[in-house]
Amino acid sequence: MRVLSRRELNRTYLVRQLLTGQNTRTPAEVTAHLVALQGQESDSPHLSLRARITGFRPEDLGDLLHDRTVVRSALLRGTQHLCTAEDFRWLRPTLQPSLDRFAGRGGRLTGLDQGALVEAAGEILAAGPVGRPELTRRLVARFPGVDAEWLKLVVHLRLALLHPPPAGMWRHRGRVACVLAEDWIGAPLADGPSPETLVLRYLAAFGPASVKDIQVWSGLTRLRGVVAGLRGRLRVFRDEAGIDLYDLPDAPLADDDVPAPVVFLPEFDNALLGHADRDRIIHPGDRPLVTPGWSIVRPTVLVDGFAEGTWLVDGSALHITPFRPLSAKDRAAVEVEGERLLGFLNVGEKPEIHWGSEQPDVRFPNKPRRALRAADTEGPLPGGTE
Known part of the structure; x- marks a missing residue:
């Protein structure tokens, strides 16, 4: 295998x-x-x-x-x-x-x-x-x-x-x-669950993945039997820890030298939450920096495909907090993409990028404190499981 x-x-x-x-x-x-x-x-x-x-x-x-x-x-x-x-x-x-x-x-x-x-x-x-x-x-x-x-x-x-x-x-x-x-x-919902559809659709965007990965992403349990029933339609790999990973037969596997641009992901993005084992996108040991609490998933900067820091916009300034020193080349690439992000956010005439070590407010990492009261009406329902 x-x-x-x-x-x-x-x-x-x-x-x-x-x-x-x-x-x-x-x-x-x-x-x-x-x-x-x-x-x-x-x-x-x-x-x-x-x-x-x-x-x-x-x-x-x-x-x-x-x-x-x-x-x-x-x-x-x-x-x-x-x-x-x-x-x-x-x-x-x-x-x-x-x-x-x-x-x-x-x-x-x-x-x-x-x-x-x-x-x-x-x-x-x-x-x-x-x-x-x-x-x-x-x-x-x-x-x-x-x-x-x-x-x-x-x-x-x-x-x-x-x-x-x-x-x-x-x-x-x-x-x-x-x-x-x-x-x-304007149309009825399905009469019952479609766990096979869920597994196949998940693998298309998140695979190869383990049964536990699918369960953590979806919140469902007892999917091992569903995956076993689909096994004849799936490819099976293993990760370096020996865990079985399932995938669609025609889904592409990427070469390890595929270029990875700098990406600014927002808080809670499912790219960060799609697996039980998140080592494929978060370096071992860095997970508490991205998800420091059960309902906190910070906005994250990907560098060379992995989470390398968090970010926060306050007024017209983008604050970037790296997890470790970045090379001059990577730092420059982060700033270029950060400027594009500030343009998208339309923060004003004098956008700025600041590098620092202070972590953002953990409840609403991309909202100024004055907006917290209004944000509470739009925010998570009680009992979220992130």
């Missing part, structure tokens, strides 16, 4: 994640290829696409949200993601068992019939979109004495809801509305 080196996995991963600067796909095609874009923060999906598509503009994704080609909802690991409406129809039912399992941990709703809660929420939303705070208020009125935050979380996990624009739009910092998914999409 062929053993894939860490560098082979890195270069293959960059190609699969469309991070080699050679991508010509549309934003909708990239979103579908990646299965879902992490959307805990509204700007993150735009920055994820910008990292993968030359010439991407925020309005390109905004148009897809408005015409309902792309939708926003609680998906992988119970956190907010964007995916195509067509994929949502099979993806949400496939993830529902893990979302239900997580909702079942709502100990602060002990004694509450969650089925009755979901039914009540559906009745409220039948008339059309309702703001998340208003939906919570009306449900608390029906079920007094329960923990409002857990009530809100359980509704989002149990019921297939979407957050229509302006939620998910570039620079949106405001309240989020909820709408029933089938009403917004």
